[in-house]
Amino acid sequence: MKARLFGFCRRSSGSAVVCRILILGLTAVGSFLATYRSSIQTTGATSSAPDQSTDDTLLLDHLRLCGKHRLASDYRLMPLTRAVVAYFPVKQLEPYLGQLKWCLRSLLEMMKDEPKLWRTDIVLYVEDLTSPELRQLGCSTTARQNASEPFKCILVKYTKVQDRVIDPKSSGYDRELKDQFKEYSFIDSIAPLAEQPEVYLNYDFVVRSDLDVFFTPAFSKWIPPGCTFITGNGGYSDPYNLMKLALVANHSGSYFNSSIWNIGSTWVGPAPLISKIAARTVHWMVYLSKTEFAPKMRKQSWWSQAVLWPEWHYGVLLLYGGQLAINEILHAGRRYPFQKIDLDHPTTSTAACTETGPIHLHTYQSDTYFSKYRFASGAYKNTHSLPIVLNSSRCCDYAGYIAGDSLSMSPEVLANSLHAIKRYG
Ligand SMILES: *[C@@H]1O[C@H](CO)[C@@H](O)[C@H](O)[C@H]1NC(C)=O
Numbered sequence: 001m002k003a004r005l006f007g008f009c010r011r012s013s014g015s016a017v018v019c020r021i022l023i024l025g026l027t028a029v030g031s032f033l034a035t036y037r038s039s040i041q042t043t044g045a046t047s048s049a050p051d052q053s054t055d056d057t058l059l060l061d062h063l064r065l066c067g068k069h070r071l072a073s074d075y076r077l078m079p080l081t082r083a084v085v086a087y088f089p090v091k092q093l094e095p096y097l098g099q100l101k102w103c104l105r106s107l108l109e110m111m112k113d114e115p116k117l118w119r120t121d122i123v124l125y126v127e128d129l130t131s132p133e134l135r136q137l138g139c140s141t142t143a144r145q146n147a148s149e150p151f152k153c154i155l156v157k158y159t160k161v162q163d164r165v166i167d168p169k170s171s172g173y174d175r176e177l178k179d180q181f182k183e184y185s186f187i188d189s190i191a192p193l194a195e196q197p198e199v200y201l202n203y204d205f206v207v208r209s210d211l212d213v214f215f216t217p218a219f220s221k222w223i224p225p226g227c228t229f230i231t232g233n234g235g236y237s238d239p240y241n242l243m244k245l246a247l248v249a250n251h252s253g254s255y256f257n258s259s260i261w262n263i264g265s266t267w268v269g270p271a272p273l274i275s276k277i278a279a280r281t282v283h284w285m286v287y288l289s290k291t292e293f294a295p296k297m298r299k300q301s302w303w304s305q306a307v308l309w310p311e312w313h314y315g316v317l318l319l320y321g322g323q324l325a326i327n328e329i330l331h332a333g334r335r336y337p338f339q340k341i342d343l344d345h346p347t348t349s350t351a352a353c354t355e356t357g358p359i360h361l362h363t364y365q366s367d368t369y370f371s372k373y374r375f376a377s378g379a380y381k382n383t384h385s386l387p388i389v390l391n392s393s394r395c396c397d398y399a400g401y402i403a404g405d406s407l408s409m410s411p412e413v414l415a416n417s418l419h420a421i422k423r424y425g
């Protein structure tokens with residue numbers, strides 16, 4: 001069965017752009033496409049609204065991608081590429097190298113059940129491309145050439161916002177970033193995705209995630225249903241910040257839906273949407289930092305005390321920015337589908353981490369098993385040893401087993417195993 005998607009846009013009165021999407025020759029289109037059958041109207045641009053022509057391209061890319069995967073009778077038999085994309089602080093190897101190793105070990109575990117023609121890579125934005133520890137893990141600057149190559153760990157050069165040198169030739173964007181985020185290093189977990197999306201745009205799906213996470217067997221055969229933009233659940237919203245974000249959005253002429261709260265920090269979605277939302281998240285972070293937080297409140301000595309938590313806390317600026325961007329770009333789901341699922345499931349959980357369980361586990365500030373703090377302090381080595389054999393389906397045991405196994409594997413063995421598992425696609 002073949003489907004052809006055509007979209008065309010015309011500029012109507014003012015700055016509004018009307019796009020019509022024609023879908024021809026479909027026999028079994030998922031209901032998600034119905035959303036696009038009618039004309040999609042984007043309202044007039046304001047100073048802070050995203051560029052409309054980029055938006056049209058984004059929409060069409062999104063539709064092509066959705067068509068490609070959803071129209072296949074069994075997309076699991078088709079080649080498909082996914083990328084886990086993250087910032088890795090090379091200069092703070094402790095404790096982050098251990099976390100990267102267990103994250104890679106979890107990808108290896110997941111790949112045992114992954115469809116033969118699927119590939120899941122990891123893309124790391126790093127300050128130092130020559131880090132021996134990353135080279136030992138098989139990471140290099142070589143991009144994926146085609147969809148059949150084995151697993152790749154790809155390094156991309158990135159300069160932390162705090163380390164950037166501002167000179168007379170610096171752009172307004174660089175100045176603002178440096179100016180606002182002198183004491184907010186979480187900007188580096190999103191800025192590289194906004195600044196260098198080309199390194200992941202060729203992938204079908206992108207996972208934006210921290211690295212203190214575990215992918216589970218349930219991730220093996222999973223893609224966002226209906227090309228939905230997926231997030232987990234966060235814990236930062238309260239009535240005051242919801243009202244404040246709604247006012248900020250309204251003041252900028254941006255769509256905002258007050259029934260959508262607590263958007264988590266991990267995202268999974270089609271690459272062009274991830275890129276667009278990352279760029280707008282950075283935009284909103286700058287905007288909020290500049291207009292809604294006084295200079296004193298941007299100092300880490302002030303915000304790290306969390307005196308205004310949870311009402312209005314600079315420490316979660318990244319999440320506030322994400323909430324505004326998701327509303328703006330997706331229209332909170334009216335324009336592009338948006339859904340929250342059980343991402344960032346805690347590693348302390350005793351729920352079942354089987355093929356139908358959560359797809360992604362995240363460690364939190366906790367000393368309860370499985371705890372990243374206890375792991376980093378070596379506490380599990382003696383008093384509470386980690387499972388050597390995975391004889392329980394509990395999520396905490398899955399995390400414990402994977403983390404324990406990543407400790408006993410040399411970087412070379414881990415790298416070779418990841419490379420070998422899909423060598424004969
Ligand atoms: C994919 O790229 C690799 C590396 O360039 C090459 O060796 C391999 O032949 C290519 N495979 C296909 C199917 O193009």
Ligand SMILES: *[C@@H]1O[C@H](CO)[C@@H](O)[C@H](O)[C@H]1NC(C)=O
Pocket residue numbers: 249250251253254255256
């Ligand atoms: C902003 O609020 C006003 C007053 O409630 C409303 O009429 C307008 O549609 C809102 N703008 C947006 C972009 O939601």
Ligand SMILES: *[C@@H]1O[C@H](CO)[C@@H](O)[C@H](O)[C@H]1NC(C)=O
Pocket residue numbers: 257258259260332333334
């Ligand atoms: C806001 O989102 C909810 C849940 O998705 C939806 O039911 C509702 O219609 C939305 N409201 C507006 C004004 O878009």
Ligand SMILES: *[C@@H]1O[C@H](CO)[C@@H](O)[C@H](O)[C@H]1NC(C)=O
Pocket residue numbers: 387388389391
């Ligand atoms: C199964 O797990 C329990 C609890 O961690 C452990 O005591 C036991 O030795 C394990 N059994 C096997 C066969 O590894």
